[in-house]
Every structure is written in C-alpha cells, then in structure tokens.
Amino acid sequence: MRHWTQAVLAGAVVLAAGAAQAETRLTYKSAKTGTSYYQMGVELAEGMKAASGGELVMTVEESQGSVQNVMEVRARGADYVFTAPPSLVEDAQAGSGAFEGRNAPQFDEIRSLFPIPSLTMHFVVAGGEGPTTLEAFEGKSILLGKGSFGATEGEKYLELFGMMEDVTIADAELSNGGTP
Incomplete structure (x- = not known):
C-alpha cells in the first residue's frame, strides 16, 4: 500500500508542478465520512500537500456514491477529482444505465489518472x-x-x-x- 501511495503522490506532484507556480487547490470526493475510504482520502490529501511543499492542497468532501461523483462533473471544473468504477464512467459517456436521459458533454471530458486495484x-x-x-x-x-x-x-x-x-x-x- 505504501508503494502505491508513493506512486500516486509522485504522479500528483508532477501534475501539480506543471499546473501552477502558486498554490493549486483540488476537491476530492471520497466516500462517506467515518469510512476507511474517506480516511484514505484524507491521508492522500495530507501526503499530496506534504510532497508538493504546500503547493497542492486537496479538500476532501464526503460523497454519496459513485453516481453522484460522476454527475457532479457537470457543475465542477478541472479541479475536481473523484473515484468511480470505469464502467460507470463508460455508462455516463454512453448515456446508459444510471445516466439514461441525463447526458452531458462534460462526461466526455472525464480522464482517468490511475486505476484503483480491484x-x-x-x-x-x-x-x-x-x-x-x-x-x-x-x-x-x-x-x-x-x-x-x-x-x-x-x-x-x-x-x-x-x-x-x-x-x-x-x-x-x-x-x-x-x-x-
């Protein structure tokens, strides 16, 4: 787990270094408070801030689930990071499943930074x-x-x-x- 976290942090620092000279702020949607996933998000945020020398600040917000995470792409900017199964993003982009009749052009702009292991x-x-x-x-x-x-x-x-x-x-x- 430690090597995986270090790899994620290293990638985030590289992304942050190219993004701005000043403080960069991100919002990360991570599960419900009180869960191990939320705690992992808090630790990830702390690690990213430390690894970037305070130039990358990630605010962790409680999530109501992966569908909500994807739906919020419609109103959020490029400073929004979330977790969701790849198949859910594919459904959003195709306008199927939970996203039937709720298409949005922003769904086509979703990019994957890294896969979470199965x-x-x-x-x-x-x-x-x-x-x-x-x-x-x-x-x-x-x-x-x-x-x-x-x-x-x-x-x-x-x-x-x-x-x-x-x-x-x-x-x-x-x-x-x-x-x-």
Missing part, C-alpha cells in the same frame, strides 16, 4: 467454527450497506447464488455499525 468480495460471519457455506446465511439478516460498490456486489452475488429469497438485507449503513 476489490475482492468477502462475506464475513462471526464465530470460530471454520469455513462455512452460503447456505449458512439462510434465515439470517445480512448487513451490506447502501449505494456502495460492495453493497451492489453483495446483492449481485446473493442473487447469483439464488440466496436473495433466503436472507434479509438489513436496512442500515455500514458506517452505523459499532467498532470493537
């Missing part, structure tokens, strides 16, 4: 009984969250394995859960 979907259960099967979820309430990539993927896999009728998806945000 995530692996995990279902985690309490207990020390060892490996289990998806059938162990039958009759249980599952906390997936709302509107996130993980929540969408979780539902997709439950549907794929024919489990949607056998479980209850909790109506709660992951950030509302307690910490041990």
Whole structure:
C-alpha cells in the first residue's frame, strides 16, 4: 500500500508542478465520512500537500456514491477529482444505465489518472467454527450497506447464488455499525 501511495503522490506532484507556480487547490470526493475510504482520502490529501511543499492542497468532501461523483462533473471544473468504477464512467459517456436521459458533454471530458486495484468480495460471519457455506446465511439478516460498490456486489452475488429469497438485507449503513 505504501508503494502505491508513493506512486500516486509522485504522479500528483508532477501534475501539480506543471499546473501552477502558486498554490493549486483540488476537491476530492471520497466516500462517506467515518469510512476507511474517506480516511484514505484524507491521508492522500495530507501526503499530496506534504510532497508538493504546500503547493497542492486537496479538500476532501464526503460523497454519496459513485453516481453522484460522476454527475457532479457537470457543475465542477478541472479541479475536481473523484473515484468511480470505469464502467460507470463508460455508462455516463454512453448515456446508459444510471445516466439514461441525463447526458452531458462534460462526461466526455472525464480522464482517468490511475486505476484503483480491484476489490475482492468477502462475506464475513462471526464465530470460530471454520469455513462455512452460503447456505449458512439462510434465515439470517445480512448487513451490506447502501449505494456502495460492495453493497451492489453483495446483492449481485446473493442473487447469483439464488440466496436473495433466503436472507434479509438489513436496512442500515455500514458506517452505523459499532467498532470493537
């Protein structure tokens, strides 16, 4: 993770150095506050400021999700940075999916600075009984969250394995859960 962060910071410093002699300000949309993604955004902002000698200042804003991040491109300038799955940007540019009927020329100007490595979907259960099967979820309430990539993927896999009728998806945000 440290090498990845250093590579991102080095790239950002190069971009910032060519962009302006004075302080450059960016806005970064990064997940909901209280999440590990938001904290990663805060650390990225601090690292970029330190690596640029204070010439690049990134303000981290809470995001309501990737669709909102892409939609805000319509009203933001070139100083706006966000995360979103590449397929979502492709949908925006094609005017399909969540962006059907909501085309905007600004979607064609979205550029990717770097890919975020793929995530692996995990279902985690309490207990020390060892490996289990998806059938162990039958009759249980599952906390997936709302509107996130993980929540969408979780539902997709439950549907794929024919489990949607056998479980209850909790109506709660992951950030509302307690910490041990």
